[in-house]
Amino acid sequence: MALTVKLPIRFPIFAPIIDPYPTHEPTQISTEVRFSRWNNANAAKFNERRRTQQEIEDEIRRTRRFDSADKIAETAETSAVSSAAVKTFKSAGTPSAPSRPSIPGRKSKYSKPPAEPPRDSHAAVRFSSTPNSNPSRTQLAPANVRIGDDGVSYVVEGAPFEFRYSYTETPAAKPVKIREPSYVPFGPATMPRPWTGRAPLPTSKKKLREFDSFVLPPADKKGVKPVQKPGPFLPGSGPKHVQSKEELLGEPLTKEEINALVAGTIKSARQLNIGRDGLTHNMLENIHALWKRRRVCKIKCKGVCTVNMDNVCQQLEERTGGKIIHRKSGTVYLFRGRNYNYRTRQRFPLMLWKPVSPVYPRLVKRVPEGLTLEEATEFRRKGRNLEPIFKLAKNGVYCDLVANVREAFEECELVRINCQGLNESDYRRIGGKLRDLVPCILLSFENEHILMWRGKKWRSSFPALEDDYNEANKIDVDSDNSNTPTSDAPELSEMSLQENSLEHLSSESYDTSISSSSADVSFSQAEVPYPIEDSNPPFSMVTDAASLSMGTCEVETTDDVRGSPPSGSTKPSVSVLESCENSIDGKVDPSTDGLLDSSSAADESLISTSSASCTEGVMLLWEQAVEKGSALVLDDRSLDADNVYQTAVAFAKSAPPGPVFSRSRKVRVQNNDEEEDSTFEKKEVTTVVIEGKMENTQKSSEIRRKDFDERQRNVVPQGTSRVDELVRLLT
Amino acid sequence: MLHAASPAPGFCLSFPRNLDCPRESTKALVRVRFSVRCSVPESKNGATKVEYTPWLVVGLGNPGSKYHGTRHNVGFEVIDNISKAEGIRMNTIQSKALIGIGSIGDVPILLAKPQTYMNFSGESVGPLAAYYQVPLRHILVVYDEMSLPNGVLRLQPKGGHGYHNGLKNVMGHLDGSHGFPRLSIGIGNPPGSMDVKAFLLQKFSSLERKQIDSSLEQGVEAVRTLVLNGFNNHVYRFNLGQKYKYHKV
Numbered sequence: 010m011a012l013t014v015k016l017p018i019r020f021p022i023f024a025p026i027i028d029p030y031p032t033h034e035p036t037q038i039s040t041e042v043r044f045s046r047w048n049n050a051n052a053a054k055f056n057e058r059r060r061t062q063q064e065i066e067d068e069i070r071r072t073r074r075f076d077s078a079d080k081i082a083e084t085a086e087t088s089a090v091s092s093a094a095v096k097t098f099k100s101a102g103t104p105s106a107p108s109r110p111s112i113p114g115r116k117s118k119y120s121k122p123p124a125e126p127p128r129d130s131h132a133a134v135r136f137s138s139t140p141n142s143n144p145s146r147t148q149l150a151p152a153n154v155r156i157g158d159d160g161v162s163y164v165v166e167g168a169p170f171e172f173r174y175s176y177t178e179t180p181a182a183k184p185v186k187i188r189e190p191s192y193v194p195f196g197p198a199t200m201p202r203p204w205t206g207r208a209p210l211p212t213s214k215k216k217l218r219e220f221d222s223f224v225l226p227p228a229d230k231k232g233v234k235p236v237q238k239p240g241p242f243l244p245g246s247g248p249k250h251v252q253s254k255e256e257l258l259g260e261p262l263t264k265e266e267i268n269a270l271v272a273g274t275i276k277s278a279r280q281l282n283i284g285r286d287g288l289t290h291n292m293l294e295n296i297h298a299l300w301k302r303r304r305v306c307k308i309k310c311k312g313v314c315t316v317n318m319d320n321v322c323q324q325l326e327e328r329t330g331g332k333i334i335h336r337k338s339g340t341v342y343l344f345r346g347r348n349y350n351y352r353t354r355q356r357f358p359l360m361l362w363k364p365v366s367p368v369y370p371r372l373v374k375r376v377p378e379g380l381t382l383e384e385a386t387e388f389r390r391k392g393r394n395l396e397p398i399f400k401l402a403k404n405g406v407y408c409d410l411v412a413n414v415r416e417a418f419e420e421c422e423l424v425r426i427n428c429q430g431l432n433e434s435d436y437r438r439i440g441g442k443l444r445d446l447v448p449c450i451l452l453s454f455e456n457e458h459i460l461m462w463r464g465k466k467w468r469s470s471f472p473a474l475e476d477d478y479n480e481a482n483k484i485d486v487d488s489d490n491s492n493t494p495t496s497d498a499p500e501l502s503e504m505s506l507q508e509n510s511l512e513h514l515s516s517e518s519y520d521t522s523i524s525s526s527s528a529d530v531s532f533s534q535a536e537v538p539y540p541i542e543d544s545n546p547p548f549s550m551v552t553d554a555a556s557l558s559m560g561t562c563e564v565e566t567t568d569d570v571r572g573s574p575p576s577g578s579t580k581p582s583v584s585v586l587e588s589c590e591n592s593i594d595g596k597v598d599p600s601t602d603g604l605l606d607s608s609s610a611a612d613e614s615l616i617s618t619s620s621a622s623c624t625e626g627v628m629l630l631w632e633q634a635v636e637k638g639s640a641l642v643l644d645d646r647s648l649d650a651d652n653v654y655q656t657a658v659a660f661a662k663s664a665p666p667g668p669v670f671s672r673s674r675k676v677r678v679q680n681n682d683e684e685e686d687s688t689f690e691k692k693e694v695t696t697v698v699i700e701g702k703m704e705n706t707q708k709s710s711e712i713r714r715k716d717f718d719e720r721q722r723n724v725v726p727q728g729t730s731r732v733d734e735l736v737r738l739l740t
Numbered sequence: 741m742l743h744a745a746s747p748a749p750g751f752c753l754s755f756p757r758n759l760d761c762p763r764e765s766t767k768a769l770v771r772v773r774f775s776v777r778c779s780v781p782e783s784k785n786g787a788t789k790v791e792y793t794p795w796l797v798v799g800l801g802n803p804g805s806k807y808h809g810t811r812h813n814v815g816f817e818v819i820d821n822i823s824k825a826e827g828i829r830m831n832t833i834q835s836k837a838l839i840g841i842g843s844i845g846d847v848p849i850l851l852a853k854p855q856t857y858m859n860f861s862g863e864s865v866g867p868l869a870a871y872y873q874v875p876l877r878h879i880l881v882v883y884d885e886m887s888l889p890n891g892v893l894r895l896q897p898k899g900g901h902g903y904h905n906g907l908k909n910v911m912g913h914l915d916g917s918h919g920f921p922r923l924s925i926g927i928g929n930p931p932g933s934m935d936v937k938a939f940l941l942q943k944f945s946s947l948e949r950k951q952i953d954s955s956l957e958q959g960v961e962a963v964r965t966l967v968l969n970g971f972n973n974h975v976y977r978f979n980l981g982q983k984y985k986y987h988k989v
Contacts, residue, residue: 391989398987419977420984471977624848627794627841630872631832639871640834648831654803657833657855667835667867672876672915 066112154193160184161367163193169355174364176324177287177314180441184367194364220301222350223248237304240347241266249348254330259347262334270305271335271342280307284404285435287314288324290360296329297354300345305334308341312404313435315339316411316442330355339406372441377450379465388423389453392460397427407439414447418463419471423452426459433457639664794848795967796874797822798837798865800883800906803855812858812906812940814925814952815882819851821956822963835871836864844967850874858906862913869914879920880963883907884940888926891951893959893982895966895975897921921966923959925952958982 060068111117157164161179162171173179174194226233239248243260251257262270281295299306314321315338322333325343335342376382398417401407410426417424428436440451440459448467452460634640641660643653799815807813823830828842828851837854850872854864869879877897883904888894898919901907907922914920928948930939944952962978 395989396987398984416980417984417987420981421988423989424987471973623792623846624794624841624843627848627850627872631834631841634834634871635832640832640839643831643833645829645831650803650805650808653833653838654855657803657836657838660833661836664835668870670866670870670914672917 062115066115069112154195156191156193160187160191161364163195163364165195165358168357170328172290172357172360174360175287175289176328177317177321178285178438180369181445182369184369186368187365188368189365191365194360194362195358196361219352221352222301223250234302236302239349240304241270242347248350250350250353251348252353257330257346257348258332262332262344267334270344274303274305274307274342277303277307279303280309283308283310283314283321285313285432285438288321288328290357293328293357294359296331296343297351300331300349301351304345306331306343306345308343310339310341311406313407313438313442315406315408316439317446318408338408372437372444373451373453377452377462379450380462385452388462389455389460392423392425392452392458393456395423395425395460397425397458400427400429401431401436401439403430403432403435410439411443411446414443414449414461415470418447418449418467419469422463422467424449424461424463426461427457428459429457431457637665639667792847793878794850794872794874795878795880796850796852796865796869796872797880797882797963797967798852798854798861798868798910800858800861800881800904800910801853802858803853807941809943810941811884811927811944814884814927814956815906816853817952818882818923818925818956818959818963819853821960823851825960835868837868839868844964847967849967859909861906862909862911865910866913876914876917876920879914880923880966881907881910881920882923882925882959882963884927885924886927886929886936886940888924888928889986890926890928890948891955892926892985893955893962894924894926894979895921895962895971896924897971897975921971923962923966925955925959955982 153166154163156162157171159179161184162173164171172195222236222239225236225238241262242248243263249256249259279299281292281299283292296306296308308325310318310321318336318339322336322341325331325341326333329343331343331345331349333341334344376385380388398413399410401410414424414426428439431439436457436459437454440454440461443449443459443461444451447461448464449461450464452462454460631640635642641656641664643656647653647656797819799817799819801807801813801816802810809817819830822828823840823842826842826844826849828840828849830838830840830851830853832839832841833855836856837852839853840851841848842851843849850868852865852868854861856864865879865881868874869876883906885894885902885904887902899922900918901911902924911918927940930936965974965978
């Protein structure tokens with residue numbers, strides 16, 4: 010028995026023809042029968058199997074290879090022919106209009122795919138004659154709008170003011186150009202109805218009630234949103250139908266009314282927010298919508314616009330016609346006006362689209378005016394290491410930024426502000442505003458910081474004192490005394506302007522000694538003599554600081570003789586001399602240099618008698634305290650901190666308790682009687698004055714007095730707090 | 741001289757907000773007038789003798805060498821600097837404080853370093869001021885302030901306590917009043933969530949030490965100006981300069 014194997018290969022059996030380039034014909038997998046074969050959509054991709062892109066490309070490449078090989082083979086034989094053969098020119102196209110890719114559908118860097126048919130040109134739509142649902146912008150705007158002067162405002166006839174996208178954020182500078190061709194951002198007066206495929210619905214016959222603020226719905230009506238009455242009206246007046254702005258506002262609000270309105274609005278949840286775009290045009294509509302129902306609109310401003318809060322408030326009042334009744338850093342309470350009626354309010358067209366953005370000139374110039382490139386680079390380099398005066402919070406309230414920057418400019422000509430975390434456009438806008446408000450020049454915005462220079466034309470707001478404090482704040486001891494004359498002169502002249510001429514005598518002398526900021530003995534004395542003469546310029550009196558104090562004392566005496574007032578009393582000069590020597594005394598002690606030995610020896614007699622002439626009173630008290638046993642004098646060896654502490658503790662146990670500090674000053678007056686008869690009157694007056702002042706602050710001290718019960722000065726507490734007053738009145 | 745009777749050549753100060761004046765004292769008065777009362781010689785006629793109301797300059801701190809150089813003791817350091825600069829020897833113990841009497845120019849001053857611990861500084865300051873009859877406006881308290889950056893000084897005619905226990909105690913013993921001038925020395929905020937007490941009792945870092953040293957000198961200058969001229973625009977400019985001293989190029 011032989012199995013008959015039926016083979017598809019017919020005789021004779023040759024070696025099977027292995028196609029070296031097999032093309033996968035559908036017949037090869039037709040053995041896989043999974044689906045039905047007739048008109049089955051699912052089977053379609055199996056029935057007529059489309060080749061993949063890869064296969065197509067392979068075939069195309071193969072065909073070309075063979076063709077070119079054939080051509081070479083053919084034309085090699087007939088070389089004569091080949092040279093004359095016309096080479097077909099194949100254009101590669103141009104970059105903007107490349108030729109089609111040779112393998113269709115293949116992405117190539119030399120050619121672009123063919124342009125796709127436009128999206129909304131579906132066959133069904135392409136040939137219809139219905140109008141567009143999105144009308145082109147320029148066509149249907151209200152006809153009487155024109156673009157205003159600066160290119161960003163829109164003037165509509167009959168409108169009270171020019172319309173702008175933002176009333177507070179529009180820069181003052183004129184734009185250089187506009188990015189797109191201008192269009193009017195307002196919506197059309199009547200919008201065509203979009204195509205819905207049906208006949209228009211019949212308009213409703215129902216008469217819509219028009220909202221009138223003066224005619225409120227009855228209180229018991231259900232389903233009505235709450236509306237606040239118009240007003241508040243002063244007694245004896247009612248709502249008036251008026252149109253002008255002042256009339257709408259009505260009488261200025263009284264304090265109680267304001268407090269009542271604000272108190273009612275503080276807790277309300279409805280508020281409008283103003284952000285980086287400032288007061289926009291459509292916000293006006295929102296404000297009116299809020300005023301429909303409530304009298305006061307609460308507006309919270311955050312971010313860039315708060316840099317110039319004053320401008321925001323002014324624009325709000327102008328554009329809306331309301332009045333700001335309360336303002337607290339970023340929050341504004343806007344009152345609508347006593348006679349405001351929503352029905353007769355001013356209507357504006359809404360901006361449906363953001364208008365064209367203009368291009369403004371650069372904020373930061375590479376070489377700002379007044380500087381050369383090197384100077385500017387130098388500033389920028391210094392600024393990179395400068396400590397910023399502020400870090401701005403993202404979307405915070407920057408009300409006092411301008412004031413602080415102005416203050417900082419008093420001290421240093423470069424100011425840096427840290428704006429990390431803010432949007433780039435935000436801190437650029439802030440920089441632009443600062444440039445206009447604090448007049449200054451922006452140098453750079455790098456590293457998310459703003460670097461500003463105060464400009465050459467900067468003037469301090471303290472013209473009289475600028476020089477004073479430049480001297481007084483010098484950290485380094487100014488050993489070069491030649492500097493001081495020039496600095497002292499303006500100082501003294503300014504001082505003379507401000508102070509009483511009589512006060513020149515001592516105050517100026519010590520002022521100049523302050524400015525030197527050095528404890529140098531001879532130097533300070535050099536300055537003492539010259540203020541005696543009020544009007545003469547002090548230059549002549551400045552002696553070389555290195556001169557010995559002996560020498561300066563001599564100068565002094567001569568000046569004293571010259572300059573003492575003609576009344577003949579030598580008291581002022583003596584006192585000055587004494588004080589001069591007092592200062593010698595004060596300064597000789599720590600610095601026992603050889604320099605001053607001679608002077609100190611010579612003046613010793615003077616010193617001992619005149620030392621502490623001003624501290625007489627205090628020294629007297631001190632001596633009394635030592636005698637009484639409430640004070641203990643330590644010698645120099647035991648001035649160690651621990652020692653002092655222990656001694657103090659031990660001593661305190663044995664010492665009698667000290668007096669209690671009280672502000673009623675009765676004790677003081679008595680003491681003063683003993684001391685100075687001549688000055689008694691003056692002192693008494695002052696104590697009375699002081700007392701009067703102090704009593705006013707007693708109320709606050711009541712709270713603190715409770716903590717310190719050890720003082721029981723008065724049997725009847727002198728409380729002036731409200732509760733105590735009530736108690737007193739009632740009893 | 742005390743010019744109360746005649747229209748004093750006082751400077752009506754309207755201090756800007758940043759000097760932290762408490763509200764209560766401005767409610768009752770229209771303005772607080774700080775006239776230059778102490779430093780002016782009354783020298784129209786030779787009859788009246790020259791007299792100046794003394795100043796009491798108190799530095800707050802903790803006694804003992806253990807606390808020497810810590811943040812809370814900057815007040816002591818300022819007083820030490822003033823005494824060195826003016827040559828005032830502090831060698832007396834009275835009313836639980838180490839005091840020294842001297843003068844800056846024509847004005848007598850008392851330097852005091854209370855030897856009570858910080859929280860009881862008032863116990864020594866109050867009686868001392870009362871004994872030497874120093875008016876409230878002439879008590880200058882020097883202390884450390886955490887709300888200012890390190891090394892920044894601020895001179896104020898009055899103010900609050902800012903949660904400084906020493907200052908609270910002093911205010912209490914001065915009849916609960918705020919109206920005395922102060923010199924605050926900034927020490928900066930404690931970093932992160934460090935314990936405040938630990939921060940205050942720490943010594944300064946080397947960089948901070950340098951800043952504080954330079955500001956101590958400036959502080960001495962400030963005290964000198966204040967004692968001689970009182971509160972005027974100079975003080976405002978001084979404060980401004982201090983506020984921005986690290987922001988200079």
